[in-house]
Amino acid sequence: MKELYSDDIYEIFSKYYSIEKFQDNTALILNPFEAFIFSSVTGASYLNNTTFPFSPRGLVKIVNDVFNPRLVNGFFTTNFEFSNTPRMLNKKFPFLFNNLKKLIFIEIKSHQEYLDKISKLSSETESPYNIIVYPINITKKGNGLEPILEYLSCKIFSDQGFITEHQTPLNQKFGSPDFFAFQFNTSEVKISDNTISTGFHLLESTFLFHDGFKKNLISTPVDFSDNTSKKIVGEAKVVTTNIKDRLEKYLDTNFFDTSLQIVTSLSSKNIGNNYFSFDDSNQIIYNFNKNYQPKKIDYENFDGWLLNYLKLHLLTNLNKEEFFNFKKDHNLKINNFYKLNLISLNEIICRIK
DSSP: OOOOOHHHHHHHHTTTSEEEEETTEEEEEEOHHHHHHHHHHHOOEETTOSSSOBOOTTTSOOBSOSSSOOBOBTTBOTTSOBOSOHHHHHHHSTTTTSSOEEEEEEEESSHHHHHHHHHHHHHTOSOGGGEEEEEEETTSGGGGOHHHHHHHHHHHHHHTTOEEESSOOOBTTTBOOSEEEEOOSSEEEEEEOSSOEEOEEGGGGGOTTOTTTOOEEEEEEOOOOTTOOOEEEEEEESSSOOOHHHHHHHHTTTOOSEEEEEESOSOSTTOOSSEEEEOTTOOEEEEOOOOOOOOHHHHHHHHHHHHHHHHHHHHTTSOHHHHHHHHHHHTOOTTTTTOOTTSOHHHHHHHHO
16 A cells, blocks of 8 residues: 655645745645644644643543443543633633644654654744644554544545544444544534535534634535435555455444545555545545445434534533533533433524624
8 A cells, every 4th residue: 555755745735725835844834723623633743842742632532432421531521521622722722723833744763853853843933832743653554644544534525515523432342433424314514604614523613612713503404315425434544454344343333324445545456436545646536425224223323422422512612601501501410411412403502602
Protein backbone atom coordinates (compact mmCIF):
# COMPACT_ATOMS: atom_id res chain seq x y z
CA MET A 1 0.00 0.00 0.00
CA LYS A 2 1.26 3.49 -0.88
CA GLU A 3 3.08 5.39 1.86
CA LEU A 4 2.32 9.08 2.23
CA TYR A 5 4.93 11.67 3.21
CA SER A 6 4.64 15.35 4.08
CA ASP A 7 4.76 16.48 0.43
CA ASP A 8 1.88 14.13 -0.37
CA ILE A 9 -0.15 15.37 2.59
CA TYR A 10 0.35 19.00 1.63
CA GLU A 11 -0.68 18.23 -1.95
CA ILE A 12 -3.87 16.50 -0.76
CA PHE A 13 -4.79 19.23 1.75
CA SER A 14 -3.99 22.10 -0.63
CA LYS A 15 -7.18 21.23 -2.55
CA TYR A 16 -9.18 22.37 0.48
CA TYR A 17 -7.03 24.90 2.36
CA SER A 18 -4.77 27.75 1.35
CA ILE A 19 -1.06 27.17 1.71
CA GLU A 20 1.90 29.45 2.41
CA LYS A 21 5.55 29.39 3.34
CA PHE A 22 6.39 29.84 7.00
CA GLN A 23 10.04 30.05 8.01
CA ASP A 24 11.61 26.97 6.40
CA ASN A 25 8.30 25.11 6.35
CA THR A 26 5.09 24.87 4.40
CA ALA A 27 1.92 25.70 6.33
CA LEU A 28 -1.76 25.14 5.67
CA ILE A 29 -4.12 27.90 6.86
CA LEU A 30 -7.14 26.69 8.84
CA ASN A 31 -9.86 28.63 10.58
CA PRO A 32 -9.70 28.09 14.37
CA PHE A 33 -12.75 25.80 14.51
CA GLU A 34 -11.47 23.50 11.77
CA ALA A 35 -8.07 23.50 13.47
CA PHE A 36 -9.70 22.35 16.72
CA ILE A 37 -11.39 19.47 14.88
CA PHE A 38 -8.13 18.51 13.19
CA SER A 39 -6.28 18.49 16.51
CA SER A 40 -9.08 16.51 18.18
CA VAL A 41 -9.06 13.84 15.47
CA THR A 42 -5.32 13.53 14.88
CA GLY A 43 -3.70 14.60 18.14
CA ALA A 44 -1.79 17.40 16.39
CA SER A 45 -0.53 19.85 19.01
CA TYR A 46 -0.78 23.60 19.47
CA LEU A 47 2.62 25.09 20.26
CA ASN A 48 1.42 26.99 23.31
CA ASN A 49 3.91 24.99 25.33
CA THR A 50 6.83 23.04 23.90
CA THR A 51 7.09 20.79 26.95
CA PHE A 52 3.39 19.90 27.11
CA PRO A 53 1.82 21.16 23.88
CA PHE A 54 -1.97 21.14 24.01
CA SER A 55 -4.31 18.91 22.03
CA PRO A 56 -8.01 18.31 22.79
CA ARG A 57 -7.71 14.72 21.61
CA GLY A 58 -8.90 12.51 24.44
CA LEU A 59 -10.99 15.29 25.95
CA VAL A 60 -13.86 15.14 23.44
CA LYS A 61 -15.51 12.00 24.80
CA ILE A 62 -18.97 11.55 26.30
CA VAL A 63 -19.97 7.88 26.70
CA ASN A 64 -18.35 4.47 26.26
CA ASP A 65 -21.18 2.05 25.48
CA VAL A 66 -24.08 2.07 23.04
CA PHE A 67 -25.97 -0.69 24.84
CA ASN A 68 -25.54 0.69 28.35
CA PRO A 69 -24.40 4.32 28.04
CA ARG A 70 -22.06 5.41 30.81
CA LEU A 71 -20.32 8.73 31.09
CA VAL A 72 -16.55 8.89 30.70
CA ASN A 73 -14.35 11.82 31.62
CA GLY A 74 -14.29 14.21 28.69
CA PHE A 75 -16.90 16.87 27.98
CA PHE A 76 -18.60 15.73 31.19
CA THR A 77 -17.43 14.21 34.44
CA THR A 78 -18.78 10.82 35.42
CA ASN A 79 -21.12 12.75 37.75
CA PHE A 80 -22.75 14.50 34.77
CA GLU A 81 -21.12 17.87 35.35
CA PHE A 82 -19.24 19.86 32.72
CA SER A 83 -15.51 19.11 32.53
CA ASN A 84 -13.73 19.93 29.26
CA THR A 85 -16.37 21.40 26.98
CA PRO A 86 -15.11 23.61 24.14
CA ARG A 87 -16.77 26.52 25.95
CA MET A 88 -14.66 25.81 29.04
CA LEU A 89 -11.51 25.14 27.02
CA ASN A 90 -12.06 28.47 25.29
CA LYS A 91 -11.73 30.21 28.66
CA LYS A 92 -8.70 28.15 29.68
CA PHE A 93 -6.94 28.55 26.32
CA PRO A 94 -8.17 31.86 24.80
CA PHE A 95 -6.12 31.28 21.65
CA LEU A 96 -8.14 28.23 20.60
CA PHE A 97 -10.98 29.93 18.73
CA ASN A 98 -9.26 33.16 17.79
CA ASN A 99 -7.19 33.87 14.67
CA LEU A 100 -6.29 31.62 11.79
CA LYS A 101 -4.01 28.69 12.56
CA LYS A 102 -0.98 27.42 10.67
CA LEU A 103 -0.89 23.63 10.31
CA ILE A 104 2.59 22.21 9.73
CA PHE A 105 3.51 18.59 9.01
CA ILE A 106 7.01 17.58 10.08
CA GLU A 107 8.77 14.31 9.32
CA ILE A 108 10.58 12.81 12.31
CA LYS A 109 12.48 9.67 13.26
CA SER A 110 12.37 10.09 17.05
CA HIS A 111 10.50 11.93 19.78
CA GLN A 112 13.59 14.00 20.52
CA GLU A 113 13.69 15.18 16.91
CA TYR A 114 10.04 16.20 17.29
CA LEU A 115 10.82 18.19 20.46
CA ASP A 116 13.78 19.89 18.78
CA LYS A 117 11.73 20.89 15.75
CA ILE A 118 8.77 22.30 17.69
CA SER A 119 11.15 24.17 19.98
CA LYS A 120 12.73 25.82 16.94
CA LEU A 121 9.34 26.65 15.44
CA SER A 122 8.11 28.11 18.70
CA SER A 123 11.17 30.26 19.31
CA GLU A 124 11.01 31.87 15.87
CA THR A 125 7.46 33.27 16.04
CA GLU A 126 5.64 35.74 18.27
CA SER A 127 2.46 33.63 18.46
CA PRO A 128 3.43 29.94 18.61
CA TYR A 129 -0.05 29.09 20.00
CA ASN A 130 -1.42 29.77 16.52
CA ILE A 131 0.74 26.97 15.11
CA ILE A 132 -0.38 23.34 15.07
CA VAL A 133 2.12 20.58 14.33
CA TYR A 134 1.44 17.03 13.19
CA PRO A 135 4.47 14.72 13.33
CA ILE A 136 4.87 12.11 10.60
CA ASN A 137 6.97 9.31 12.05
CA ILE A 138 8.72 7.87 9.02
CA THR A 139 10.11 4.96 11.06
CA LYS A 140 6.61 3.45 11.38
CA LYS A 141 4.97 1.33 8.71
CA GLY A 142 2.70 3.58 6.72
CA ASN A 143 4.17 6.53 8.66
CA GLY A 144 1.38 6.20 11.24
CA LEU A 145 -1.10 8.23 9.21
CA GLU A 146 -4.42 6.54 10.07
CA PRO A 147 -5.60 9.70 11.93
CA ILE A 148 -5.07 11.74 8.74
CA LEU A 149 -7.31 9.31 6.86
CA GLU A 150 -9.92 9.59 9.62
CA TYR A 151 -9.89 13.38 9.41
CA LEU A 152 -10.08 13.54 5.61
CA SER A 153 -12.89 11.02 5.33
CA CYS A 154 -14.87 12.97 7.96
CA LYS A 155 -14.30 16.22 6.08
CA ILE A 156 -15.34 14.87 2.68
CA PHE A 157 -18.45 13.09 3.94
CA SER A 158 -19.48 16.15 5.96
CA ASP A 159 -19.33 18.08 2.69
CA GLN A 160 -21.60 15.39 1.23
CA GLY A 161 -24.29 16.14 3.83
CA PHE A 162 -23.49 13.60 6.54
CA ILE A 163 -22.88 14.08 10.24
CA THR A 164 -19.46 12.56 10.87
CA GLU A 165 -17.32 11.37 13.74
CA HIS A 166 -14.15 9.40 14.37
CA GLN A 167 -13.78 6.68 17.03
CA THR A 168 -17.50 6.46 17.81
CA PRO A 169 -17.92 4.38 20.99
CA LEU A 170 -19.83 1.13 20.52
CA ASN A 171 -18.71 -1.07 23.41
CA GLN A 172 -15.76 -3.18 24.56
CA LYS A 173 -16.73 -6.11 22.33
CA PHE A 174 -17.12 -4.20 19.07
CA GLY A 175 -14.66 -1.37 19.70
CA SER A 176 -14.75 2.07 18.09
CA PRO A 177 -14.83 2.50 14.30
CA ASP A 178 -12.23 4.82 12.80
CA PHE A 179 -14.93 6.61 10.80
CA PHE A 180 -18.68 7.03 10.98
CA ALA A 181 -21.01 9.09 8.77
CA PHE A 182 -24.75 9.22 9.30
CA GLN A 183 -28.06 10.92 8.89
CA PHE A 184 -31.20 10.09 10.79
CA ASN A 185 -33.80 7.70 9.42
CA THR A 186 -36.59 10.25 8.93
CA SER A 187 -34.82 13.61 9.03
CA GLU A 188 -31.67 15.43 7.99
CA VAL A 189 -29.79 17.54 10.49
CA LYS A 190 -27.38 19.98 8.92
CA ILE A 191 -25.42 23.05 9.87
CA SER A 192 -26.16 26.34 8.16
CA ASP A 193 -24.62 29.80 7.88
CA ASN A 194 -28.00 31.06 6.53
CA THR A 195 -26.67 30.71 2.99
CA ILE A 196 -25.41 27.15 2.64
CA SER A 197 -26.42 24.04 4.59
CA THR A 198 -23.96 21.16 4.87
CA GLY A 199 -23.22 18.12 6.95
CA PHE A 200 -20.82 18.55 9.84
CA HIS A 201 -18.43 16.86 12.19
CA LEU A 202 -20.17 16.28 15.54
CA LEU A 203 -17.68 18.61 17.21
CA GLU A 204 -19.09 21.51 15.21
CA SER A 205 -22.32 21.16 17.19
CA THR A 206 -20.31 22.14 20.29
CA PHE A 207 -19.17 25.47 18.77
CA LEU A 208 -22.58 27.17 18.64
CA PHE A 209 -21.84 29.13 21.83
CA HIS A 210 -19.09 31.12 20.09
CA ASP A 211 -20.02 34.36 18.32
CA GLY A 212 -17.32 33.71 15.73
CA PHE A 213 -18.81 30.42 14.57
CA LYS A 214 -21.88 32.06 12.98
CA LYS A 215 -23.70 28.82 12.17
CA ASN A 216 -26.86 27.11 13.38
CA LEU A 217 -28.30 23.59 13.30
CA ILE A 218 -31.41 22.91 11.25
CA SER A 219 -33.51 19.74 11.12
CA THR A 220 -35.68 18.86 8.12
CA PRO A 221 -38.03 15.86 7.70
CA VAL A 222 -36.89 13.67 4.79
CA ASP A 223 -38.36 10.58 3.15
CA PHE A 224 -35.24 8.62 2.21
CA SER A 225 -35.40 5.84 -0.37
CA ASP A 226 -34.65 2.30 0.78
CA ASN A 227 -31.37 2.34 -1.19
CA THR A 228 -29.97 5.43 0.53
CA SER A 229 -26.90 4.98 2.72
CA LYS A 230 -27.69 6.55 6.08
CA LYS A 231 -25.21 4.88 8.44
CA ILE A 232 -21.71 4.40 6.99
CA VAL A 233 -18.98 2.73 9.04
CA GLY A 234 -15.35 2.86 7.96
CA GLU A 235 -11.98 1.43 8.92
CA ALA A 236 -8.73 3.25 8.08
CA LYS A 237 -5.47 1.44 7.34
CA VAL A 238 -2.12 2.59 5.95
CA VAL A 239 -0.51 -0.84 5.80
CA THR A 240 -1.52 -3.90 3.84
CA THR A 241 -4.13 -5.73 5.85
CA ASN A 242 -7.53 -7.29 5.54
CA ILE A 243 -10.01 -4.67 6.72
CA LYS A 244 -13.03 -6.76 5.85
CA ASP A 245 -13.08 -8.77 9.08
CA ARG A 246 -13.18 -5.60 11.12
CA LEU A 247 -15.94 -4.09 9.02
CA GLU A 248 -17.99 -7.28 9.19
CA LYS A 249 -17.74 -7.12 12.99
CA TYR A 250 -19.20 -3.62 12.94
CA LEU A 251 -21.97 -4.68 10.55
CA ASP A 252 -22.89 -7.51 12.93
CA THR A 253 -24.22 -4.85 15.34
CA ASN A 254 -27.00 -4.09 12.81
CA PHE A 255 -26.32 -0.39 13.35
CA PHE A 256 -24.90 0.29 9.89
CA ASP A 257 -26.11 -0.15 6.30
CA THR A 258 -22.85 0.64 4.50
CA SER A 259 -19.19 -0.23 5.10
CA LEU A 260 -16.19 1.64 3.74
CA GLN A 261 -12.52 0.73 3.40
CA ILE A 262 -10.31 3.78 3.95
CA VAL A 263 -6.84 3.21 2.47
CA THR A 264 -3.96 5.11 0.87
CA SER A 265 -4.26 3.34 -2.49
CA LEU A 266 -6.48 0.88 -4.33
CA SER A 267 -3.63 -1.50 -5.15
CA SER A 268 -4.75 -4.14 -2.64
CA LYS A 269 -6.81 -6.99 -4.09
CA ASN A 270 -9.01 -6.91 -0.99
CA ILE A 271 -10.47 -3.47 -1.72
CA GLY A 272 -14.12 -3.75 -2.76
CA ASN A 273 -16.54 -1.30 -4.35
CA ASN A 274 -16.87 0.89 -1.26
CA TYR A 275 -13.67 2.82 -0.64
CA PHE A 276 -12.05 6.13 0.25
CA SER A 277 -8.55 6.54 -1.14
CA PHE A 278 -6.14 8.57 -3.31
CA ASP A 279 -5.16 8.22 -6.94
CA ASP A 280 -1.63 8.53 -8.34
CA SER A 281 -2.01 12.33 -8.41
CA ASN A 282 -3.02 12.43 -4.74
CA GLN A 283 -6.60 13.29 -5.61
CA ILE A 284 -9.18 11.96 -3.17
CA ILE A 285 -11.36 9.28 -4.73
CA TYR A 286 -14.28 7.53 -3.06
CA ASN A 287 -17.29 5.41 -3.84
CA PHE A 288 -20.01 4.00 -1.61
CA ASN A 289 -23.30 2.17 -1.94
CA LYS A 290 -25.55 0.54 0.61
CA ASN A 291 -24.17 -2.99 1.02
CA TYR A 292 -25.87 -4.35 4.13
CA GLN A 293 -29.44 -4.82 5.34
CA PRO A 294 -29.47 -4.43 9.14
CA LYS A 295 -32.22 -5.73 11.41
CA LYS A 296 -34.83 -3.02 11.67
CA ILE A 297 -35.22 -2.94 15.46
CA ASP A 298 -31.47 -2.59 16.14
CA TYR A 299 -31.07 -0.06 13.35
CA GLU A 300 -33.92 2.11 14.66
CA ASN A 301 -32.73 1.84 18.27
CA PHE A 302 -29.30 3.05 17.18
CA ASP A 303 -30.95 5.99 15.41
CA GLY A 304 -32.51 7.00 18.74
CA TRP A 305 -29.18 6.57 20.52
CA LEU A 306 -27.52 8.85 17.96
CA LEU A 307 -30.14 11.55 18.40
CA ASN A 308 -29.50 11.60 22.15
CA TYR A 309 -25.75 11.55 21.46
CA LEU A 310 -26.16 14.69 19.35
CA LYS A 311 -28.29 16.31 22.08
CA LEU A 312 -25.52 15.72 24.64
CA HIS A 313 -23.04 17.40 22.31
CA LEU A 314 -25.39 20.38 21.94
CA LEU A 315 -25.80 20.73 25.70
CA THR A 316 -22.08 21.50 26.03
CA ASN A 317 -22.81 24.94 24.52
CA LEU A 318 -24.57 25.99 27.74
CA ASN A 319 -22.75 27.64 30.61
CA LYS A 320 -22.71 25.93 33.99
CA GLU A 321 -25.73 27.79 35.35
CA GLU A 322 -27.78 27.13 32.22
CA PHE A 323 -26.85 23.45 32.33
CA PHE A 324 -27.80 23.22 36.02
CA ASN A 325 -31.21 24.74 35.26
CA PHE A 326 -31.72 22.48 32.24
CA LYS A 327 -31.04 19.37 34.34
CA LYS A 328 -33.35 20.66 37.04
CA ASP A 329 -36.17 21.44 34.58
CA HIS A 330 -36.01 17.93 33.12
CA ASN A 331 -35.03 16.03 36.27
CA LEU A 332 -31.85 14.76 34.61
CA LYS A 333 -29.36 13.00 36.84
CA ILE A 334 -26.44 10.62 36.57
CA ASN A 335 -28.75 7.59 36.56
CA ASN A 336 -30.93 8.84 33.67
CA PHE A 337 -28.68 11.25 31.76
CA TYR A 338 -29.29 9.45 28.45
CA LYS A 339 -33.09 9.55 28.67
CA LEU A 340 -33.49 12.58 26.46
CA ASN A 341 -36.20 11.17 24.17
CA LEU A 342 -38.89 13.55 25.49
CA ILE A 343 -36.66 16.58 24.94
CA SER A 344 -36.74 17.78 21.35
CA LEU A 345 -33.68 18.82 19.42
CA ASN A 346 -35.26 22.22 18.79
CA GLU A 347 -35.80 22.81 22.50
CA ILE A 348 -32.09 22.37 23.16
CA ILE A 349 -31.14 24.55 20.19
CA CYS A 350 -33.46 27.28 21.51
CA ARG A 351 -31.76 27.07 24.92
CA ILE A 352 -28.41 27.77 23.26
CA LYS A 353 -29.51 30.86 21.36
